[in-house]
Amino acid sequence: MTLAPDHSGGSSDDHADSAEAPSPARRTYSYLGPAGTFTEAALSQVPEARDQIWRPVRNVGEALSDVVEGRSDAAMIAIENSVDGGVSTAQDALATMPGLRIVGEYLVPVNFVLVGRPGTRLDDVALVAAHPVAYAQCLQWLTARLPEHAHLPAASNVASAVGIVDGVSDADAAIAPPGILDHYDLELLAEGIGDNANAVTRFVLVSRTVVAPPPTGADKTSLIVELPEEYPGALLELLEQFATRGINLSLLASRPIGDALGRYRFVIDADGHVRDERMADALLGLRRFSPKVLFLGSYPRADRAIVHYPDRYSDDVFVEARDWLRGLISGEPEG
Amino acid sequence: MTLAPDHSGGSSDDHADSAEAPSPARRTYSYLGPAGTFTEAALSQVPEARDQIWRPVRNVGEALSDVVEGRSDAAMIAIENSVDGGVSTAQDALATMPGLRIVGEYLVPVNFVLVGRPGTRLDDVALVAAHPVAYAQCLQWLTARLPEHAHLPAASNVASAVGIVDGVSDADAAIAPPGILDHYDLELLAEGIGDNANAVTRFVLVSRTVVAPPPTGADKTSLIVELPEEYPGALLELLEQFATRGINLSLLASRPIGDALGRYRFVIDADGHVRDERMADALLGLRRFSPKVLFLGSYPRADRAIVHYPDRYSDDVFVEARDWLRGLISGEPEG
């Protein structure tokens, strides 16, 4: 990850700087800034974003509004972390802002250091600045090593450390990406403090509603579904729409609808593409079950892992069954 | 029921007699004879069969062969009895003879008397002639009243009594339809001996493969399905194809495939018509689940009872979901 501290407090970065008179052909990408965040690292994985305008924003709602309202062509947002789980603000924003489609998925490995002002010793640390997601990912280490610490939430993984450097924060130490030390004069108090060495954050690139990218065999379909009514077994029926078509779910998260305790919508990532027969059939079943199905898109998986499924759910089985039914209805003798 | 004893031993009846030079426009209907059987009573319920050629045959295989080989336009066969259950020979014949379709369903109330040669007393009866289905329907009465009787199976409900009259049978008594007494000199030993006063036999009219009669809202679809492999839960999965589309089954019978103990095919009557969206969708699911699905037809129910089902499975829900999916795939913004 390349940190760009000179832009950390600003509303633009070096990409944006060079775009004062954007040609009509250049595209704009919104992302959680400042430069140096994991989100920027995710955006740097997008080949089409190279040499385009990168627009740092301050929260996921702003990033998605940029897309809806035409200020950006796409937004990169964090959607899930392997340790902390779904990013609920991103999930809720996608659930309530119409007209969006996920068109790509990206993974960024995450690792953290604990830094303080020069001269700070680990034993002196009482107040730790950290973005809440980063904090959650270091909680076991903190509980073991600094059991009496308090948490001062920060707005981003860069802002946590910048606050210490600038003196605006009264935290004793900050959790930040390792690259922070290349750019700021900070004391390294501990490194590799993440609770899981393989921790990774999953990002999605979101555009306005478009035709889905073509199937690759290694695709994912994202949905948000509200159960039609509250009765024992409604979620069961939702899940059966997938299980009965051999479709595995890689994500199932519940989010409160917000009107009352106990009312949820479900955020779902299903293996496969809307143009796979079994997925199309599952979506039909889902829509008949609940009119409140939001299709967020079908797009290639970040890990490019081919989706495996039982032969009985292959496209030709679906096509053959339709041919058979057509024959029945037209009164043809059975083969 | 009209008995026609003068034809009871013959291979034709009064309808057939009058058909010595059939005009090309006349249709032929095969049925289990002789005249006077319940099957003939079922055929007399078919308006289109009036003044056509009625062809009495000796077993269900012959009746269906007549249709397959073009000797008849349709065959009336008994398929289920409210007391004895499915008529297994009929079910097995339908399962193994290709090119047939059920086009109509008819119900005939059944009631029985016990008759003997003049002078016979009930207490003298040791051997009872009866068609096996009739026998089963009177078994409680026989067990209670004649606990030590033996059963001599007869080929039809008329043949049982005729054997006694003719003296070719050494039975002491016969189970027969009540009308038998109008035509033969027999002693009435007991009447109303059926175990269920509301007993009824269900018949189906079978033709060569044709386009199904149009949906009436009170339809039935008949199928024979072989499970794809033997594993715990295969039948469960078959039944779910119907349950998950709100389709009730009025008949589920298992019949051995015949190659080994424990291997079955399932005879199914499902409420609804192949041109109902939910039924078409269930058939697609069924066919994908098992390539061995035999569609026997969709036709009006004999009782004309309108099929009720939850609103969520109505045609417009299916149509709406397809429109929605089409929009998704084409990249239209959601309404």
Add this chain to the structure above:
Amino acid sequence: MTLAPDHSGGSSDDHADSAEAPSPARRTYSYLGPAGTFTEAALSQVPEARDQIWRPVRNVGEALSDVVEGRSDAAMIAIENSVDGGVSTAQDALATMPGLRIVGEYLVPVNFVLVGRPGTRLDDVALVAAHPVAYAQCLQWLTARLPEHAHLPAASNVASAVGIVDGVSDADAAIAPPGILDHYDLELLAEGIGDNANAVTRFVLVSRTVVAPPPTGADKTSLIVELPEEYPGALLELLEQFATRGINLSLLASRPIGDALGRYRFVIDADGHVRDERMADALLGLRRFSPKVLFLGSYPRADRAIVHYPDRYSDDVFVEARDWLRGLISGEPEG
């Protein structure tokens, strides 16, 4: 199979003959006579029945009544045939006569010959005497070779041929077990006429209610279950009681309850023993689902095939879960 034609018309056989003064210790077994039937062959497989009193009866109801009313200690009855399916009269009798238990299962291979009076030629055969189950097992052969035959049902596989010998039947030929030729002067018209060379009939030995024989690992549990009410999915729920405990069903047959068309009870053979934890749990679930569960017994399978099931349904998993729950309720800390 040993035929005993000298007893074919009688009410006793050689076993019974020798039992004129039965010692109190001798047990009585009822079976469908006369001697020479497949049922007698099944009874001869029972070691405990050797040198006991064998009581031939004329129908399954009589056999079971003998047991209920104490005239016999047990009855051997045919319950299913690999070609023709469940023996419905036996299933219905078990469903309606309380106080019975199946204690053993036996398999008898079945094969048939076609016989006539001396001098008869196959091409002359028009009327074929046969027990209906035997008839069904030879139907393909008959349809191909004697397409225009008629069927004269007989009371047993021995009585069909005896009628021809005695001249009381006007059939031209009879279907019988091959051994018939050792005992009667009959013309062999065709042999091996059964449609399936591996055809087998399954018999069960029925006693009054007793403690089930101990589990052997190769056991079967027989049940008759009435669905609690008619709604889409009730049968599904019944089957789930087994599937969710890893229990395979070797038989599922529907039988009409008899009060109205479309009302069924289900005859079930499930792999395993009531003293297996998973089976006991399934029975509890079944009973809660429907108060109309008739337990017909757990007994060793005729084929002695060990029942396989997933490890997760083994007895120790059930025992461990109960221990765990007991700990929870008593407030013990989790291990």
Add this chain to the structure above:
Amino acid sequence: MTLAPDHSGGSSDDHADSAEAPSPARRTYSYLGPAGTFTEAALSQVPEARDQIWRPVRNVGEALSDVVEGRSDAAMIAIENSVDGGVSTAQDALATMPGLRIVGEYLVPVNFVLVGRPGTRLDDVALVAAHPVAYAQCLQWLTARLPEHAHLPAASNVASAVGIVDGVSDADAAIAPPGILDHYDLELLAEGIGDNANAVTRFVLVSRTVVAPPPTGADKTSLIVELPEEYPGALLELLEQFATRGINLSLLASRPIGDALGRYRFVIDADGHVRDERMADALLGLRRFSPKVLFLGSYPRADRAIVHYPDRYSDDVFVEARDWLRGLISGEPEG
């Protein structure tokens, strides 16, 4: 809610102050401080906590460690919010710290104001201090009214405002409970800014493992379950354990196990008590399905709403089925 600003920065509150020499009989309750938080409001609903020692702590891990290690008798922790959903740090702490039990549930209505230093105007606000959960609950209002704001996370709903008063925070405004104005000299910039007027936070009181409080008819059972392996349908099978016993789930949340993307544990609140027969049976099924079931307790619902369920799942149905099975096994004739 009673705010106690004089303790806001301290490690004790007025309850604790009065407890300098605690008598052995006094109990200690840990809660997220400082005084004035919603958590303190939840604790004030506990009759048994009155006049006991209240111990403010800085994070949920510390609160639960207090209980595990004996420093406190119980801890009050926020577990779910009607707008923001499950409190993931609390769920994860319960999942990984053994020896705890939930013994009570409490609801606190939540409402928010936006406050600034005296003289601040709403239009000047660029940086908003807020606890992340409070922030999420006001996001719609903020997006509409302050679309370009940035978020400065705060450690609690009191600390957000205190930072402004003390001048240690460079935020322009803070989101806080309405009572904050009674205790600090702050400018009210907006009130009722929560996106849902009925927003409520759910708290649970956690003790060491004890016998569950007795059933009240209005109980809840909390569980954390890890799926046994990743296969399509595993979650379905988990949910069926409840649905097949008529048990409704009021909460189902997925939390990453943390070892890899796509591996989840499920946090479940089920209606009913472990001493209800249907719940005990569901727990047995669950434990057999997955050895990784963590029972967090059965306790009265905060809303005291009686749990309704179909009659077929009542205790006596379970008891009756067990009696029936016991009779079967002992060989008693059926009633």
